[in-house]
Amino acid sequence: MSSSNGAKGSTGPAVAxxxxxKRYELGETASIQRTLRALRPSKARAWKQExxxxxxxxxxxxxxxxxxxxFVGANGSGKSTLAGxxxxxxxxxxxxxxxxxxxxxxxxxxxxxxxxMKGTENVYQYSIALGYTPDDIEEVMxxxxxxxxxxKAHMNTPIKRFSSGMRTRLTVSVVLNLPSDxxxxxxxxxxxxxxxxxxxxxxxxxxxxxxxxIIYIGHEMELIRxxxxxxxxxxxxxxxxxxxxxxxxxxxAASAVGADEIARREGKxxxxxxxxxxxxxxxxxxxxxxx
Numbered sequence: 001m002s003s004s005n006g007a008k009g010s011t012g013p014a015v016a017x018x019x020x021x022k023r024y025e026l027g028e029t030a031s032i033q034r035t036l037r038a039l040r041p042s043k044a045r046a047w048k049q050e051x052x053x054x055x056x057x058x059x060x061x062x063x064x065x066x067x068x069x070x071f072v073g074a075n076g077s078g079k080s081t082l083a084g085x086x087x088x089x090x091x092x093x094x095x096x097x098x099x100x101x102x103x104x105x106x107x108x109x110x111x112x113x114x115x116x117m118k119g120t121e122n123v124y125q126y127s128i129a130l131g132y133t134p135d136d137i138e139e140v141m142x143x144x145x146x147x148x149x150x151x152k153a154h155m156n157t158p159i160k161r162f163s164s165g166m167r168t169r170l171t172v173s174v175v176l177n178l179p180s181d182x183x184x185x186x187x188x189x190x191x192x193x194x195x196x197x198x199x200x201x202x203x204x205x206x207x208x209x210x211x212x213x214i215i216y217i218g219h220e221m222e223l224i225r226x227x228x229x230x231x232x233x234x235x236x237x238x239x240x241x242x243x244x245x246x247x248x249x250x251x252x253a254a255s256a257v258g259a260d261e262i263a264r265r266e267g268k269x270x271x272x273x274x275x276x277x278x279x280x281x282x283x284x285x286x287x288x289x290x291x
Contacts, residue, residue, distance in 0.1 A: 015213065067208070102182070112125070113171065
């Protein structure tokens, strides 16, 4: 994985992925099997087919500086694997990615927090783990506390006593106030209350206007439509569609619940919903016909 420098107005994309593939080996004996496979190369192909999962296949896309982007798809479609690869936490089996040096991933609920440490201590530990210095943290600490709306009493309490929503507040408040070029959110706001979620959306919108790049992954389609401008749709590890977020969301939703339901929810654009459902069906048939 390589890094790009700059911000909005820089030449080239903020994020570039070319031919990304990821294969996981399955089963408790995978490491032993790898050794045996190395000793018996003739058995390698059959073993790989039977005991592996192709999580991503030949994924290519790019994201501009200062863009809010989304990945949509059902559970198990490869969204989190792709986010992990962009974050540098997962090594791709094939392909290359380029991301900004100052990339902050927030994958899942309250990652990197230690339950026995106090709130303030976790802010330091989490930020240092992301590559920031104590001076960087001091500069944003007041902003973190203000944004999270957690009291001093809370911040002096071990976070094992925090609710999941409070842990989300702490984590998100840290990353939204540290200097960065790319933020990757994967299922982060699921436990946030409506008021805090609204503040996060406003803050993210401001960051995008400043030139930050955002990747937001989730299943809240209305939030995604309001927050993002472009995105991609993954299905069973394959890239189904890339483009405008409205097109992506409607195409994905039409494939999942059908054109009639989409038309009912939208209250309009029935022809558009039916067209996307037809495209989704064509894509599914093309995929199933592959050898």
